[in-house]
Amino acid sequence: MDLIKAAYVATEPDRDPSTLAENIAREQSLELTRELIPPAIAESLLGRVLSVERLEAGRWRFEIGYPVELASGQIGQLLHLLYGNISFYPRIRLEQLVLPEPLLGELPGPRAGLPGIRAWVEVPQRALLMTVLKPRGSSPAVLADLALAFARGGGDLIKDDQNLVERDAVAFRRRVTACAEVLARAADETGRRCLYLPHVAGSGDHLHRQLDVVVELGLAGVVLCTWIMGLETAASAARARKLMWLAHPAMAGVLTEPADRGIASPVLLGTLVRAAGADISIFPGPGGRIRSRQFSDIEATCRALTRPMGSLAPTLPCFGGGKTLDQAPEIATAQGPDCALLVGGDLIGRGADIRADTARTIDALDALTRP
Numbered sequence: 001m002d003l004i005k006a007a008y009v010a011t012e013p014d015r016d017p018s019t020l021a022e023n024i025a026r027e028q029s030l031e032l033t034r035e036l037i038p039p040a041i042a043e044s045l046l047g048r049v050l051s052v053e054r055l056e057a058g059r060w061r062f063e064i065g066y067p068v069e070l071a072s073g074q075i076g077q078l079l080h081l082l083y084g085n086i087s088f089y090p091r092i093r094l095e096q097l098v099l100p101e102p103l104l105g106e107l108p109g110p111r112a113g114l115p116g117i118r119a120w121v122e123v124p125q126r127a128l129l130m131t132v133l134k135p136r137g138s139s140p141a142v143l144a145d146l147a148l149a150f151a152r153g154g155g156d157l158i159k160d161d162q163n164l165v166e167r168d169a170v171a172f173r174r175r176v177t178a179c180a181e182v183l184a185r186a187a188d189e190t191g192r193r194c195l196y197l198p199h200v201a202g203s204g205d206h207l208h209r210q211l212d213v214v215v216e217l218g219l220a221g222v223v224l225c226t227w228i229m230g231l232e233t234a235a236s237a238a239r240a241r242k243l244m245w246l247a248h249p250a251m252a253g254v255l256t257e258p259a260d261r262g263i264a265s266p267v268l269l270g271t272l273v274r275a276a277g278a279d280i281s282i283f284p285g286p287g288g289r290i291r292s293r294q295f296s297d298i299e300a301t302c303r304a305l306t307r308p309m310g311s312l313a314p315t316l317p318c319f320g321g322g323k324t325l326d327q328a329p330e331i332a333t334a335q336g337p338d339c340a341l342l343v344g345g346d347l348i349g350r351g352a353d354i355r356a357d358t359a360r361t362i363d364a365l366d367a368l369t370r371p
Contacts, residue, residue, distance in 0.1 A: 003065035004103065005050065006082050007096035010060045011260040014090055021049045021062040024092070027085050029066055045070060061095075073106035075276040076232030083263055091260040097267045099275060104310030108235060108277040112220075112244050113313030114306065114338060117279060120220060121156045121195055125369040127332035129361060130318060132344040133179065134161035140178035146348065147179045151186035151194040153358025157280075157340060158183070159223050160199035162248050169209035172198075180217045197246050197280075199223040203233065211241050220244055226273060227251040235276040246318075247278035256297070265297040270304025274315040281305055282342060285319025285331065299335075306338055318342055325350075325357055329364040337369060 013020045029047035030037055037046060047070075050063040071078040083094050099107075110116070118124055131150050133143045147158050158179075166172040176198045187193045200210040200222045214222055221244030224234040228251055238245035249269055255262040256269065269283045285298055306314040317339045319331060324346040331341055343361075350357050 002068040002100040002102050003048075003050075004068055004071060004078070004081070004100060005096075005098040006064050006066065006094060008062045008064065008086075009055070009093045009095050009260075010062065011091040011093070012058045013060060017054070017060040017062070018049075018052050020060075021052050021064065024062065024086055024089070025049050025064045025066075028064075028081055028083075029070055031085065068100055068103045071103055071106075073103070074232060075107060075235055075272070076230065078103075078107075078275070079231055079272060082267075087261075093258070093261050094263045094267055096264070097271050099271065099309070101310050104275070104312060107275045107312075108239055109275065109310075109312030110244075110277055110279045110315050111239070111242065112279050114279075114316045115313060116244070117157075117195065117316055120193065122192055123156060125337055126365045127328070127335075127337050127368070128156040128316070128340040129328060129358070129365065130157035130159060130340050130342045131155055131347050131358075132159050132161050132342060134164065134344065134348070136161065136163045136165070140175040143175065144178040144182045146354070147194075147196065148182040148186055149354040150347065150358050151183050152190060153355040154190070154192070154362040155194055155358050156362075157195045157197070159197045159246055159342075161344075162199055162201075162223065162225050162250055164199050165201045169206070169213060172200075172210050173213045176213060176219075177217060180219060195220060197221045197223045197244075199225075199248075200237075201225065201229075203229070207237060211237060211243070214243065215241055221246065221279065223248055225250045226276075226278070227255075231272065231276050235278075239277060244279040245277070246280040246282065247273040247276075249281075249283050249320075252283075264300075266300040266304040270301040270315075271309075274305055274309065274312060278315055280316045280318050280340065282318040282320045284321035285323070285335070285341075302335065302339065314338070316340055320344075322346075325361045328361050329368060332365055332368055 025047035045067050047066045050065050053061045055061050070081050183196050223246045226234045226247040256265045273281045302317045305317045320342040323343050328341045
């Protein structure tokens, strides 16, 4: 039987560890006591404890296998299966996840992923440089000027800040059109494209009207606040419009940052967003004003996004949270070329020097890949 293999760590478990592991397996799969589960259903759908291991005093690791059918081929149901009801259990953390080939074949994975993004911006090797358009309250012209200066300097990727949200699609169209038009002009001037990802927010008709604008303007992708909208909603919205998408981590910290509960970054911001189809996953990396307490997870998250995973394309890891242009070459040296570096406030603060400073940073990143 093909199994989804999930490893949990229990800190100071509130009952016998073997009993707790069995409780988790039942709660997450069929949510009934064993005596109430018909034998045929238990045989085919009940979660099963694969191992119970003591790590150290007060900490235990459980590996549980869930029959692949329980995910129903849906990324939202997969998340529910892994951590739904037990999110209320005390001190249980989902640490590792292995998805079997049959399930990987049902999940969408990235539309373009790292290779497609590299092809789109025509940068085959080095780390990529991204900036963010902000703050909210700026006129479309001001945001467009920032985008133009960055693109003229050779910047690779631009995303809207997640706080750029309009009440109506007319205002959204006005702002996004202004930015798209100047980036088309920059491409004509420089001979290379800068990938622009507007932020779309909300739900229902409002969300779809924004997506209509993005498609009408011929833009290639969007920013989605995955953990605000819901993983399934975000993935479905982008997939239906054949758009690339960037998974923003807003709200994810409530799951990734506690040491003894929640979901580890490599699982939440790595494996799950990649399986859902995100082409770019942003998370706090080294340096900057926002730092993950789970610093050891950074390299593991990058591996979860880029290592072979069935037929799924790799997702581009992006380090955000207040990085500076001066940090970019150092981070790229430490993390390797298959990443993007998001520089926002530091770049905006350079004013008239944005274009020149962007060009210098791109040259420095290029130099790292030269023989």
